[in-house]
Amino acid sequence: MSTNVIMPQMGESVAEGTITKWLRKVGEPIGRDEPLFEISTDKVDAEIPSPAAGILSQILVKENETVAVNTVVAVIDGEGAATGAPAQQVEAKVSTPPEVPEAAEPPTPAAAEGGEIEAEGGSAAPESEEVRSSPLVRRIAREYQVDLTQVRGTGSGGRISKKDILDYVEQRQSAAASRTGAAQPPSAPAASISPPAASLPSPTPAPVQPAPAPPAFTGPAQVVQMTPMRRQIAEHMVGSKRTSAHVYTVFEVEMSKVVETRERQRDEFERRNGFKLTYTPFFVRAAVEAIRDIPVINSSVDAMNIIYKRDVNVGIAVALEAGLIVPVIKRADEKNFLGIARAVQDLAERARTKRLSVDDVQGGTFTITNPGSFGGLFGLPIINQPQVAILGVGAIEKRPVVRDDAIAIRSMAYLSLSYDHRVIDGAVAEKFLSRIKQILENWSEPVL
């Protein structure tokens, strides 16, 4: 795996830099964050640390040459793992003593040499071939965008087990900023630049930057540490906003038919099934049917690929005392109305009594949330990664509407769809909501 070393931007208005000195020669090893070269710009001179560990395989810009910011000035052939990383317990086939002839070739994935069980995982991050894990762990790594080289393995032989990666995901938000959790290109030089420059803005190359710390608050306050759930919600929400191109559309749906159906059947339903008939199964069924027509709603984005998922696993956002959780109805497309209603009831109850399993909250492909349950007219929810759309259901209220050029009073609800414009265009989103609207307004599936 090679890493490009680029000319960093040392100040907002700085457009180029001059290499004044290379601190390593081609073929020499270098550790991550070790000083690699010195540059001079019109604002400041600086020592630039290496973005990765490995062998310096190519120097593309000579000393005293000036190039534009972001130009690739060198290439490092490495195997990903930081040599200086603390507690390097992952059994990666990495950090072998570097030898020049070996390093000169394009790096082969360690999997091929070592007889690791799995071959190139199609959509797995390249790093995952070099650490021992399992198909399940690699899937989890993909879903949570985890770089497996960063995860500590306690399984046999240092393997990353399911517990290890789930622990890692849970703790990720409390990790230091220098340990990136996501599968990203090695992060730009950290604040270990030695020169005097007081406050350098972070160099731009890495696509994701930790947000700059807000100015410190100085009035009286009470500091409460976030619970793990809150931390996870915080990280997920911000991460989602950074990942997806959020766009929103809102439809108004006449709910008369659904309301009437429910009123008519609710007693018999409760008598037969032992639990109350709510509106949620209607929305789930409508969404599942609409997904049949517009399968891109049930997909995920993986680099340059769109992954169309076969199973429709609908997550239902459930508000808890101090947070929220999204249990998933697996294969909702294979359940009828009663099956959905039962699943919703079971998951919601187990959510509230804290009896959900890990499996219950994983594997969702589409999510429905209900801002209306607390009175909201409609909401603009954040997409639940790695999905590409989320449906927000507003409060069902009687409103005056125009029917046949006269005012009528009907039960109405706003449905809002937040969707990822990387893969869903406006027309497609409208079509999807339109189909849901059509199903709800013409409700025909028997509920008993």
Added chain:
Amino acid sequence: MPVLTYVEAIRQGIWEEMERDPSVFLLGEDVGVLGGAFKVTDGMLEKFGAERVIDTPISESAIVGAAVGAALMGMRPVAEMQFMDFIACGFDQIVNMAAKMHYRWGPALPIVIRGPSGAGVHGGPYHSQSNEMWFVHTPGLKVIMPATAYDAKGLIKSAIRDDNPVIFYEHKFLYRRIKEEVPEGDYVVPLGKAAVRREGKDVAIITYGAMVWTALEAAGELEKEGISLEVVDLRTLLPYDEEAVLGSVRKCNKVILLHEGTRTGGMAGELAALIAERAFEDLDGPIVRITGLDTPVPFSPPLEEYFLPNARKVIEAARKLARY
């Protein structure tokens, strides 16, 4: 509720079906006068008469052939193989006649071929086999193996009522060794559905027959070490409950496949392929098989013990897999 042994439960199930449906009749070696080598059909000759409980010559081919013929004429025969090891003598009638008739020209073929199978009783190579895979490999048949007394009664009833040829494996080791409350009167256990005998979350163990008890014994021990085993009893081997298998694998992410039958070409291989095909990304460890060895069943007791899976072997494998 009365407590019945496994063999009593089967007897009761057959008895009730004989009472319920006059087209049901029994045939086999020693089923009438003797009441069956294992007493499964004890008392039935007296109750139902010689036209419905028929002692046959020693010819499994004739037994199955006659059953097939009777089924074509509208009867519902229940044919006994005195030991399932001898089913091989009736093999052609089963796989070429019974299994293919419906496919070939349409009639229902409601026969049940039932008998004792399995090892652990020092029966030697010809009285201890688990040869279910010969028939699991033959489309057109159903293959059942109950592990509990309750299931044995419910499943024999379902088998008799099914319009397909059903091979019903009773485990001779369990005949008198297990008992439980079995409801009087009519109830059925559906074919094609597995049962979770014990819920767990660390390692799933998929098994059937007498091995279900071995798995449960191991699970009890492992619980003390903090390893939680989920035990799934397949009950039906053809068609087997894919969703139950995959569900447990997806839940536990590690799986042991356990059966008494010999390793190569055994049920575990079939399940391993299914799991690798459909739940690859749910696996957090390699698929493990624990099976009988690839030899005839030894007569010598220590060798038979070596041949068979047992709780200790399961415990060791589960510990290793849990640590992976």
